[in-house]
Amino acid sequence: MIKNYFKIALYNFRRHKLLTFINVIGLSIGISASLVIFLIVYHDFTFDKFHKDKERIYRVVTDYMFSGEPFYNKGVTGRLPDAVKNEVTGIENSAPVYLQNYKVNIPGPSEIKLKNVDDIVYADKRYFDIFSYTWLAGSATALNQLNQVVLSADQAKKYFPALSYQDMLGKQVVYDDSIRTTVCGIIEPFTENTDFKFHDFISYATIQTNKNLKEQQSQWAATNGSSQFFVKLTPASNVTGIEQQLRKVLLKYQPDQKGKDGYKTNFRLQALNDIHFNENYHAISTEAVNKPTLYGLMVIGLFLLALACINFINLTTAQASQRTKEIGIRKTMGSTRLQLIGQFLSETFFVTLLAVIISVALVPVVLKLFSGFISAEVKFNLLSQPVILLFALVLLVVVSFISGFYPALVLSRYQPVKILKNQFSATEGTGRSWLRKSLTVTQFAIAQFFIIATLVVSKQIYYALHKDLGFKKEAIVYINIPWKNQDAHLKQVFINKIKSLSQVELVSLGGDVPSSGGWSSNDVSYRDGKKEIKTELYHKSGDENYIKIYQIKLLAGRNIKQSDTSSAMLINTTYAHILGFTNPADAIGKLVFFDKTQKREIVGIVGDFHQASLHAPIKPMAIYPEDMRYQGTFHIALKPQNAGGNDWKTAIAKVQAAWKSIYPDDDFDYHFFDESIIGLYNKEQHISQLLSWATGLSVFISCLGLFGLAVFTTNQRTKEIGVRKVLGASVTQIVTLLSTELVYLVMLSFVIICPVSWLAMHKWMQGFADRTSFSWWIFAISGAGIFFTALFTLSFQTIKAAIANPVKSLRSE
Known part of the structure; x- marks a missing residue:
């Protein structure tokens, strides 16, 4: 039976090559966009999910209140870790770390010198008690002593490329020309997605040999984002109780922090799974990822997939009248409705399978095209990432079912007696085309929302970059002194x-x-x-x-x-x-x-x-x-x-x-001031890129569907067009006749989406204290743009049909 389904599917694909091509291309675009978005979202949402007892690990952060306005810092005062260790109960382990970037020297016959090495951290054995690493040589015990260092395996190979891990123990690493350390351990770095990318762990006690760091870490009043503090709670502890104890410790040593005169400081526990996403505090050593942007990506992926499915449903149900006799004969010969549904679903499955194969091939290309927007850490490898293959299979099943179930239900419902007696109307069983019209309106409403959103975001970015900010920004260079x-x-x-x-x-x-x-x-x-x-x-x-x-x-x-x-x-x-x-x-x-x-x-x-x-x-x-x-x-x-x-x-x-x-x-690191102003709006520019990408794809998919409907409509009305031309109808009149209904649907989508777009973008604009106006021309450009795009798309087929020789049209009957 499967073999028979496959033969019939191939026959129908050959018979309707253009519509099949449109369906495959539309689904390929939607599925490839969904795969890329899945890679991005999956990458970020899997950060630090692998740690043992991760639900009990927290970072202590600092909240401030100045004159009623909140401020946040991912660091803590240098004195807090010791006070917590001695005075706070309910904490199983606690580990202070201090982040630095240093130049590194490896003394020896072939001396190695590296400048501005990031992800160097001061830590002790307690850090390795909270976070589990695989030890390749040595142990963390020596980190409780002065001038010791633990290296990650990849960093150790940079420093000592010719030595085994065991032979690296006891070797010297010099930081900042003055901190001479001895290698006491080699660890395997985390291979999973993580914000803990440290590769040089200098013993925390070594801070005492550095005058500036020692002074910073000996104060209660100074808070530094580099001085971070991680705790692991006991199973019976709760966050609220620990935060109350931290408040008591703060007031004990800083009694002026009681909130008088609008000034207040508090320590708060930040869950491990929040570190990668919380933009108030940022991640460990980098900026946090904007979670609403990821959710926006997911919505865009669903929309693009929905647009592709809508195309398939529209074109398949529109084709219904061309397959009525096939259905009538098959039912007469004994086919059950379930078998017919199976036939139509299998055809959808074959189209979707082809689209998935094309999509998988397109993913690496898309990742390369958008490398400036997508993190370099996002990789695509079917063999080493089985979750991608699983997601592709889920898409295959879900899209096949969503796209194929309704058309299969409609087509299998036809009654063979009416079909064979020519008493069947093409609109019968399709709800007089109301669903097809509704889906077309939905398609173009989504596309127009993306157009309006893109214009609003671009207008706000332009306003921010060209507004008089109260100072000159061109032709100015600044250099930060080490x-x-x-x-x-x-x-x-x-x-x-x-x-x-x-x-x-x-x-x-x-x-x-x-x-x-x-x-x-x-x-x-x-x-x-x-x-x-x-x-x-x-x-x-x-x-x-x-x-x-x-x-x-x-x-x-x-x-x-x-x-x-x-x-x-x-x-x-x-x-x-x-x-x-x-x-x-x-x-x-x-x-x-x-x-x-x-x-x-x-x-x-x-x-x-x-x-x-x-x-x-x-x-x-x-x-x-x-x-x-x-x-x-x-x-x-x-x-x-x-x-x-x-x-x-x-x-x-x-x-x-x-x-x-x-x-x-010291490296010569200069910046043009106007470029740094542009950098303040990186997030908005990423949103603009994302919306532009989504807009282009959604308009393209929608126009594919519109073109497919135009092809089907003109094919169905070939005889009518011939008769009208014989009776004197002009090309303009015929084009108008064929285009009017579809253009009305596009215009209706504009009317529906305008208030929705205004509400959504008005809410987004509230995030700016100084913002541009919500101009009427944004809606005018969107409406006019989509109107003329739809008209242009339809014109390919409608003009072709209108100028055809009516003799050929009538002779075909």
Whole structure:
């Protein structure tokens, strides 16, 4: 019977080549998109699922509340781990780690030198008690001693390529030219998806030999994202109870954290399975993955798959009238309805199987095309990833059933007596085509939603990148100084060298750039004689050239000078208004207290500028100079380029030469400020890419279906078209006749989707404190675009049918 099904299926495929081709292509696109999306989503949702007792492992993170506004840090204060070990119950094990990047030297006859090696961590035996690794040599016991290091197998082979793991024990690894360690163990790195990618584990006790790190780790007040803390709870413990104990520990050593004056700090337990996705805290050493984006991907995959299935259902049910006699004869010869359903489902299965095979072949190509958007860690290998094969098989079964069941049900319902007596109407049993029309409307509604969403996101990105942010962003380069090279004399020598370059307009030494993803702030107070106004004041540090380079407008008062290191500051108009000054200039000369002893005088007012992306509102801001030892960024304004456009390239080369002469051991890592502004909207640009991709595919699939329906409609009405032409109908009239119904369906989809799109995108736009308007032309472009696309698609077949010779059309009868 299966063999017979296969023969009949091949016969029908040959008979309806074009419609079969459309079905295969549509399903191939939908299935390949679903496979790629599955690879991306599966990759991210499998992070750190393999750890033993994973449900009891947590990272301790820090929550802040400044003036009613929450802030988050993935790190903890350096003193917390010891206090937890001694004073908190219900914790089976706890492990502090401190992340670093160092240059690495491997002494010996063939010395190996590596710069800026990431994923180096200070840890001790407790870390390996929580996270289970396979030991290839040595053990974690020695990590409780000074100057010991455990290496991952792949990193060990980089350092000692000619030695066995056992022979590596006792060898020397030098970090940052000063931390001389001895290899005490080799581990097998995790092969599963994980955020724990550490490969050099320096013994935690070694921190005590580093003056700066020792000072950081000895404080209760300082929180650093590099100082992370993992705990494993006992089976009987609960998160709430542990967090309450952490709160008591904090108040014991920092009694001022009780939430007075809108300032409050809390420690919280973050579940292991939340680390990869929580954007408030980020992952271990990288940014977190946006979970709503993954859910959006899944929805897009389902939509594209649904569009392909809709095509199949539409075209198959539309073909119904051409197979009525076949069904009537088969029923007369004794075929049961169940056998007919089996025949039609098997045909769908064969089409879907072909589509799945094509899709599997397309996946590597799609991954390559979208390599800029998809993580390089996402791989495709059927042999080593059986879950992909399983997913493909599930798709094969599900898509075959969804696409084939309704058409099979409709076609097998026909009554043979009516069919053979020519008393059967093509619309009988198909609900007078209502389902086909509904599915067509649904198809184009989905496509138009993607078009509108793409236009809205693109408009917001354009607005963010072209809006006047309150500062200049073009032709400015900044260079971050390595934290260990904060010598004031070297900084001044570098500035003098750069100032002498003909391509450089101005140089400034300061802190962070005006707009970035980071922030620094203080709780400050202002006393006007009647009341005290306390608020959180954000700040940037810079010398007198800082506001000149970035062209931040000085509205009143004077600019800061280097001699103002501890006495004066500029404030923005937002902070002036918070202090109660309607005219910001009236704030000049007033004092702001940073604590009981430190105060600064307001000497100037600058215009408001955006300190972060447009997601955040403009905050109260101060700009003041600091001691040169604590200002860690060079800001360089370049002169306009000449006609050849080589001035900036020359300038960068000269700046690099000056850098190497002063900081020979440090990489020259420069950034153009305007590019860093673009980087603030990486997530939105990824969303835009994703929507553009989905829009193109959804429109293409929908148009394939529309073209297929047009082909079927014109074939069914061949005789009618011939008669009308003989009676004098023009080509325009016939094209209009054939296109009207389908165009009406496309227009109806536009009417339905407009309010849905507006609500969805309005909600998305609420994530921006400063956002563009929701323009009417977005809907106009979407409607007009899909209307003319549909018309263009239909015109291929309708014009062909309209200009055909009516003699041939009538003779075919």
